[in-house]
Amino acid sequence: NAGVTQTPKFRVLKTGQSMTLLCAQDMNHEYMYWYRQDPGMGLRLIHYSVGEGTTAKGEVPDGYNVSRLKKQNFLLGLESAAPSQTSVYFCASTGLQASQPQHFGDGTRLSIL
Amino acid sequence: QQPVQSPQAVILREGEDAVINCSSSKALYSVHWYRQKHGEAPVFLMILLKGGEQKGHDKISASFNEKKQQSSLYLTASQLSYSGTYFCGTESVNNFGNEKLTFGTGTRLTIIP
Numbered sequence: 001n002a003g004v005t006q007t008p009k010f011r012v013l014k015t016g017q018s019m020t021l022l023c024a025q026d027m028n029h030e031y032m033y034w035y036r037q038d039p040g041m042g043l044r045l046i047h048y049s050v051g052e053g054t055t056a057k058g059e060v061p062d063g064y065n066v067s068r069l070k071k072q073n074f075l076l077g078l079e080s081a082a083p084s085q086t087s088v089y090f091c092a093s094t095g096l097q098a099s100q101p102q103h104f105g106d107g108t109r110l111s112i113l
Numbered sequence: 114q115q116p117v118q119s120p121q122a123v124i125l126r127e128g129e130d131a132v133i134n135c136s137s138s139k140a141l142y143s144v145h146w147y148r149q150k151h152g153e154a155p156v157f158l159m160i161l162l163k164g165g166e167q168k169g170h171d172k173i174s175a176s177f178n179e180k181k182q183q184s185s186l187y188l189t190a191s192q193l194s195y196s197g198t199y200f201c202g203t204e205s206v207n208n209f210g211n212e213k214l215t216f217g218t219g220t221r222l223t224i225i226p
Contacts, residue, residue, distance in 0.1 A: 061206065
């Protein structure tokens with residue numbers, strides 16, 4: 001049982017480049033989330049999805065786009081990477097029942113030069 | 114607005130007790146607690162729901178005072194394995210049903226032999 005899998009684990013980009021982070025979950029969860037984690041800032045919600053085909057903005061959505069074409073996958077895109085987007089990105093998912101634990105992936109460490 | 118955690122960091126000797134607090138400016142429906150070890154994903158510890166219940170397993174327990182919009186995590190007779198950063202995640206009453214958590218900035222706990 002893989003749980004939540006994030007791809008890639010590490011990536012270095014140059015300013016202005018684009019890339020997509022993939023999150024896949026095998027728990028049939030309805031809700032999926034993308035967070036970024038910076039030193040001293042905790043986890044901040046970028047975008048989330050409450051079901052296939054739906055997305056919504058979180059606290060820090062600027063510079064990111066997301067898509068949820070399949071229930072098990074949640075993609076996070078950076079169209080034009082900026083150094084301020086250097087961070088560790090975590091994906092999480094949870095089930096339909098209210099107030100359930102969120103299950104996290106192992107994270108993607110992204111550096112923008 | 115992120116919930117405020119205190120203390121920001123604490124160092125304990127093995128066997129000592131610790132209390133980590135989480136305060137919110139919003140009316141809360143639930144409080145989630147997670148522990149994250151360095152370089153790893155956050156791992157779920159427990160959820161406390163509106164109603165002021167106290168929960169616990171092993172030597173880690175937590176309380177939730179909905180009137181004060183506060184939760185506290187109690188670690189008794191701490192073990193080396195308790196080291197890590199602890200995050201509270203809050204679900205506000207107004208956002209109930211959206212399954213969104215707002216995470217605190219974390220409390221770094223270091224246990225020394």
